[in-house]
Amino acid sequence: MRIQEALSMYDKLNILTDAAKYDVACTSSGTSRKSDGTGIGSCEQSGICHSFSADGRCISLLKILFTNECIYDCKYCVNRRSNDVARASFTPDEVCTLTMEFYRRNYIEGLFLSSGILRSPDYTMELLYATLYRLRRECNFQGYIHVKAIPGASPELVQRLGFLADRMSVNLELATAESLRALAPHKTRKNILTSMRLVQNRMTENKQELTLYRNAPRFVPAGQSTQMIIGATPETDYQIIQVAESLYQKFELKRVFYSAFVHVNNDAALPAKTGEGPPLLREHRLYQADWLLRYYHFRAEELLTEENPNFNILFDPKCNWALKHLEEFPVEVNRADYKMLLRVPGIGYKSAVRIVKARRLGTLDFADLKKIGVVLKRALYFITCGGRMMYPTKLDEDYITRNLLATGEKLPREVREMGYRQLSLFEGGWNEDGICVQ
Amino acid sequence: MKTVYVCSDTVTGIFSGIYDAWKSRKREEECEIALRGMLDQQLFCDYVEVEETEHKADAVEALIRKHLGMRAYHDIYHAVLSADPKKGDAVLGTMLTAREIPDSTKIMDHLSHPKVEKVFELYRNVFGETHSYKGFLRFRELKNGVLYAGIEPKNQILTCLAPHFADRLPTENWMIHDKTHKMFAVHEAGKQWVILWGDTFDEEVFEQVSDREEEYTRLWKGFCQTIAIESRRNPRCQLQHLPLRYRSEMVEFG
CATH class of the missing domain: 3.20.20.70 (Aldolase class I)
Incomplete structure (x- = not known):
């Protein structure tokens, strides 16, 4: 006391x-x-x-x-x-x-x-x-x-x-x-x-x-938000983003925040302490998915399913979606509609708007896309400019997965520290950028 | 032969240079705007010193507003404040290109043109730095009650920053000191803000803070330390969002 x-x-x-x-x-x-x-x-x-x-x-x-x-x-x-x-x-x-x-x-x-x-x-x-x-x-x-x-x-x-x-x-x-x-x-x-x-x-x-x-007093002009704790209870990612989606649709929330569970109390009802710290990567993936729901016209059931209820730790949800839906690709940048551009990994909503505006004034090539802000090392497997790909690549899930992993970019800390090793080390014929050189 | 118009690194200077180049009716590759003191000497060109007047600057401003529209003017104005020596040239190139496309007001969408892209990039850089300073700038209360803030920006962002603070703190006396460009934005309570140039001032005055200042600094430092969650520590992420160059004037890092 x-x-x-x-x-x-x-x-x-x-x-x-x-x-x-x-x-x-x-x-x-x-x-x-x-x-x-x-x-x-x-x-x-x-x-x-x-x-x-x-x-x-x-x-x-x-x-x-x-x-x-x-x-x-x-x-x-x-x-x-x-x-x-x-x-x-x-x-x-x-x-x-x-x-x-x-x-x-x-x-x-x-x-x-x-x-x-x-x-x-x-x-x-x-x-x-x-x-x-x-x-x-x-x-x-x-x-x-x-x-x-x-x-x-x-x-x-x-x-x-x-x-x-x-x-x-x-x-x-x-x-x-x-x-x-x-x-x-x-x-x-x-x-x-x-x-x-x-x-x-x-x-x-x-x-x-x-x-x-017009001058009536304003009620909560910046909207309503909420937050959920992630990792204290056994919900799957699929359940969580479904809840988030219905909050956006039925309660018109402005934002849903996710908070990785931090162990502050010892209680039998809480998960045991593991020494790994809060589930930050899971929180990060949920935020990425949340973004896709709000700005990229994705629906929760497109990203995850009952059978596959958790996010891939190696890839962000959009990249993961693209790898599972290769039949939609490659996308021709000079013609594809805005919503399809949004679904290409490496193209954000700002770049998509810029592409739509810039292509009215001329055809775009890969150099232009780079200036516009497209992350080409991710996008190049999924797009064509004027009917051509940036490099000859295969539209094959394993091939793209391997290449994307080999670039090693932005792998989350948890994955890097997991003792994960780049696949390209074991294979010949790949240069540093992970691009097939034969 | 190419003509290089040499002007000073101010909005008036650059717009005057553009005025002269525009009047000469030269094509894009025949003229260039360069800044005094940041000049790369080239062979086979004419160097012309620009006579800088308010009249010329106003004329160019009106020209841009009328034909390229307010949005393009907004972008171009920000680009002119940047620290890049090629900025005048990029703006001139953009204006000359705008003449050739059907709808000149759409010029800033023409990102595949190198000069337009340059202006866009400069605009983004200046706008970004302004936005950062809107948050990272720190006022301290001096003995006489004036709020003082020192900043060291790369670009000349005072004229972008001052309206924001004039709107936010209309009843305060404050000044922002741009140490890189030796400029001040000064605001007197209830009045318009003004820009002053000069490097002769009594620096000690800025160090004498009011009695309450120390207490609030201490409270703020304490707050910033406590708000961090230890098990989520991530200095790299912090560094990415808040580069070291901003920290020298921020009390929580002092």
């Missing part, structure tokens, strides 16, 4: 940052807002990263918990009530001062305010509301605010809070209801989805209000 003394600002910030760091979302994108000239702050559509921490994640918002004095006992969470950790709470004033002073110095793009459950969901939401109200109305802060909606809080509070924030998120925590029941006994799937639906409905209504009255 700890007996706590009065904490300094530094200690409080330290405790409540430490408690918030497992939350993934730190994006400041999605709204564009000019300052009105009286307060401070503005928002950029693309978002701005202000720093990067030692784990390589972007620091864009002042990411803190309002309090870590939580009444819940979620087994994966460092702040579960049965853990003996230092506890602290901010006051609304302290959060406002910190945000304003950090913002003036251009340390941050705004505030990310989450919280443990103090007394009850409603009580906690009231505190979050008081903080945001002060920040927006009294300090006249016009920067970015991301706030967590607490599942189980009254709809009226969620609504009031949404008018002060840019983005709101309700954490789904785990992909299936069974897992949630097992690891977070105080949370229910129903409560979480109800809150999500509430935010969604209010956003739809707000869109209508805005078409009628």
Whole structure:
């Protein structure tokens, strides 16, 4: 049992940052807002990263918990009530001062305010509301605010809070209801989805209000997001991206974040500690697949199936898809439609747009593609320019796999450290670039 | 014979050079814009010193806006601020090419042309550096309450950076010091920002910070350390997103 003394600002910030760091979302994108000239702050559509921490994640918002004095006992969470950790709470004033002073110095793009459950969901939401109200109305802060909606809080509070924030998120925590029941006994799937639906409905209504009255207050203009923990429970990648897909379609979420499970507690319900660290590669593959769902017109069942429910560790999901669907290739860059270009490994959505624009003014060859930003060493097996391939290659799954692996580019750390060796070492007739020289 | 127009490394200078080259009605391979001090001497060409005037620059600006459109002007303006010695030439080449295609406003889509591609590449570089500094720039509060930030950019990005901060901090007195190009962007609360040139100033003034400054620096450093998850440590990833050259002025790395 700890007996706590009065904490300094530094200690409080330290405790409540430490408690918030497992939350993934730190994006400041999605709204564009000019300052009105009286307060401070503005928002950029693309978002701005202000720093990067030692784990390589972007620091864009002042990411803190309002309090870590939580009444819940979620087994994966460092702040579960049965853990003996230092506890602290901010006051609304302290959060406002910190945000304003950090913002003036251009340390941050705004505030990310989450919280443990103090007394009850409603009580906690009231505190979050008081903080945001002060920040927006009294300090006249016009920067970015991301706030967590607490599942189980009254709809009226969620609504009031949404008018002060840019983005709101309700954490789904785990992909299936069974897992949630097992690891977070105080949370229910129903409560979480109800809150999500509430935010969604209010956003739809707000869109209508805005078409009628241009200056109507805006409700969560940067949209809603959520996050799932990966690797604490036995779901497959297929289940996870199916959940993500339905969240995008049915709940109109802006983003789904994935968080590789970090072992902070010892609990029988959690997977055993293996010493391998969090499943970062799996998280990475899920983000890649997520991108394909949102920007590349892929569907979840195209990427994975019941029989083959997990991602290939060697290749990104798009490359993997292409290797399994060689009948669609090669694609003629000067003629193929935009959606097909998007499916070529090595062509991103920006390059695809540039290709479509540039080919109106003349035919493109491989040198042009390189300038446009296409990653040729990956794309060359799948495209033709003016009917010709870059090198004579075979449209054969094994052949392409071998060549792509031989270039060794961007193999994830886990794979490199697995003791994997390049196949080309065992075979003659391959030069350094992995291209057949005969 | 080829004519090389030599001008200074400013927007006015380069636009004046383009004005003269444009007026001479030469073809693309017969003229070139070069920057004073960054000149490769070549055989068999005429070197002409450009007389730089605001009038010429305005005329070229109007010409681009009218015929190439605002988007192309936006790209070209950024390209002119770059640190590349061939930038003037790339812009001139782009403008001359624009005359030959049916719809000049589509010129920036013509990426298979080397000069257009060059302008595009320069624009991306300048725009990228501006965007980085929007995040990585750090203000400190001086004794007199002014917010001061020093930066060392490769390109002349002050005129791109200042509007962003003027919008963001309209009620503050602030200044951004471009140490590479010896320029200042200065903003007085509630007024327009201005650009000043000069290297004679009292550097000590910038070192005297207000009393609260140290406390907030300490809080921020603490925050940046705590937010990292130890079991996900990845300095290479950090380095990729935040190159060392930005870190010298960032308090969390001090």
